[in-house]
Amino acid sequence: MSRKFNALKLNENDNVAVALRGIKEGEWLSIQGDDEKIQVMQKIPYGHKIATTFIAKDAKILKYGECMGISTEEIQPGHHVHVFNVRGLKEEERISSLKEVQQP
Helix, strand or coil, X not given: CCCCCCEECCCCCCCEEEEXXXXXXXXXXXXCCECCCCECCCCECCCCEEECCCEXXXXXXXXXXXXXXXXXXXXXXXXXXXXXXXXXXXXXXXXXXXXXXXXX
């Protein structure tokens, strides 16, 4: 019997996963290649991000292995990661982030 996954982690370094369908509060994340047990603490709409680890305030949100924003508050595992708790990168942060990725 094949296992069905409800979220996708796009890079092993990511601290978020993407919901492959709407996920209800109380469900457990099932991420391919990841055996970690994370209970979803809030309803997560299809395509939205879920924290897979604790994310401190002002920490990088990593998706695709790259910084896609900065947290504006602490985010616990299993919580929704979206515009209400993430801000976009400032130009200097974007440039710095790109330089980090390009270094060997």
